[in-house]
Amino acid sequence: MADVAAHAGVSLKSVSRVVNQEPHVSEALAARVQAAIDQLGFRRDGSARQLAMAAAGRLLGYVQVDAANPFFGAVSRGIEEVTRPAGFLVMTGSTDADPGREALLIETLIEARVAGIIVAAAQGGDELLRDEVRHGTAIVCVDRLLSGAEVTSVTSDNREATARAVSLLIERGHRRIAYLGGDERVWTAQERYEGYLEAMAAGSLELDPRLAVRGVGDHDLAAAATDALLGLERPPTAIVAGQDRIGTGVVAALHGRGSQHGVAVIVFDAVPMADLLDPPVACIAQDPFEMGRVAARALLAQLDGSAPDRRRLVVPTRFLDRPSAAISPARPDATTAT
Amino acid sequence: MADVAAHAGVSLKSVSRVVNQEPHVSEALAARVQAAIDQLGFRRDGSARQLAMAAAGRLLGYVQVDAANPFFGAVSRGIEEVTRPAGFLVMTGSTDADPGREALLIETLIEARVAGIIVAAAQGGDELLRDEVRHGTAIVCVDRLLSGAEVTSVTSDNREATARAVSLLIERGHRRIAYLGGDERVWTAQERYEGYLEAMAAGSLELDPRLAVRGVGDHDLAAAATDALLGLERPPTAIVAGQDRIGTGVVAALHGRGSQHGVAVIVFDAVPMADLLDPPVACIAQDPFEMGRVAARALLAQLDGSAPDRRRLVVPTRFLDRPSAAISPARPDATTAT
């Protein structure tokens, strides 16, 4: 910048004024400075700027489990949509659900002097997060909670949505409804499972423990579990999958058996092309995009003090059942075989 | 930091030494300083650090079209996998293929003093990019080229892969092979289209212009185009879709017509659950994850001067045809109806 000043024959501050488009600069001077800037290819240095202004730079951190996961990608878009117009830049990193990576990432973001951090899912590094919160860092959680700290969180209505879906199956005559869920230590998985139990109880259906399977959080495990379910002397007439990957496993296991099996499938989280699959499935679709927007708005509001530090924000899911066949009424023979 | 020094009764530099884990510090002093740090909740300031060291901070920029698109998400993961071990943090932003946004984003990244930038797809803001390259910024392009500048680019073997797929169809007896492609101004779309033409010529098949459709780059347009193809008096026996979204449109249009139509479908880019769809499709799968890794390695190598500024790096695609039915031989009646 000094170079520019020298080149233009003006003072340092004048250059600064031009660069920042401050008022009270004569056109002549501005032009001269601009010429020098162009000629020297000058770029103002964000670090120095931030240092001098002592203000928190317009930088945000977004910590996610996996950038390649469409859910988190969509959250990311939601965040950007809100933060970019506000002039923020987002620094992103994936943790692979590894608390160590998460910790390192967060430390780095803090050092980069981000104004706030959005953390999407992955429990485990909670202690560090709580420390940061106490330390005054603005943090918002997405798709997870953080107990023991004043944090606002944005989640789906996991339990309620699952309960509604199961209730719907019951309404349509299903009695043997299976649930395949993921790792029970994951909060969302726990919530969804409880929603299932809730609805089963509300429908006065006794719970067959063989139909309530947990810890099958990936495609292959879910496919194997589905095979096992179908092998029972009285197989379920409906299967609720607690995650998209579980859903694809269920579909894979069902695929090719012909649609005669008549098993209705509902998957939590949107499955791509759900209605073109064989068999088709109904989905409890989260709205990650909106979750990102909500989280970003909450963070920005928190930064300018216009919102409390701790809120529980719930983004509703939508039930997608385009091919009505997906959750068709249970076949009579299956129901009456009791 | 001065606070810490005062609190611990030591000098500024001693605190700096402890923070940076420099050698030659007595344990007693280190402990005292560490205590003060913990107590005051001190965090070293990345901006100041960067400013003082005059070195380019360990920051990288990644500019993509859409973070919610699994392709770019996977590229992002590939980049991270390489850059994080090297101690870099990645700042990300989506452009929505809008040159204006892209420009703004890049400007911002430059101001943040990133050491280099990876730009994934979206042509249009080329002039700005060329300027930056001339200005000395290290830039690597992914899934696009940048003419008129010394940039290294990482792409798939778009043309060759498409040609191979079409040749395979020809080998299996197909004569009427349709191609549905996206916007011809997009480089990848152009390459793939040319691959189609190439293979048709190599197979000595005359090109029916009604079967070579371009500019149908989304689901609905592709579905409509497919309907039109099926309405021809001599419909194609095979359809090659130049993008995943086009592929889903084709599948949607074919879905429910029964598999009797016997149309083989090949989609460029991996379609989720391709083999469970009705009808199933074969895929020309790109490897975005690897593309990201390659790009990141190229950028890092360029930064430390161990690689030239300009290289054309090609990451091969894989042909996925798990359900062999997908590209089954053309049905005789369709072929002989000539």
Place this chain on the structure above:
DNA sequence: TTGTAGGCGTTATCAG
């Protein structure tokens, strides 16, 4: 092993 002086590029303050 520890402390001191000077500077990194920018902005804010206060004179001219």
Place this chain on the structure above:
DNA sequence: CTGATAACGCCTACAA
């Protein structure tokens, strides 16, 4: 409207 000077928080170089 313009310019000199002092921060900002840290690091390197040099001295004690």
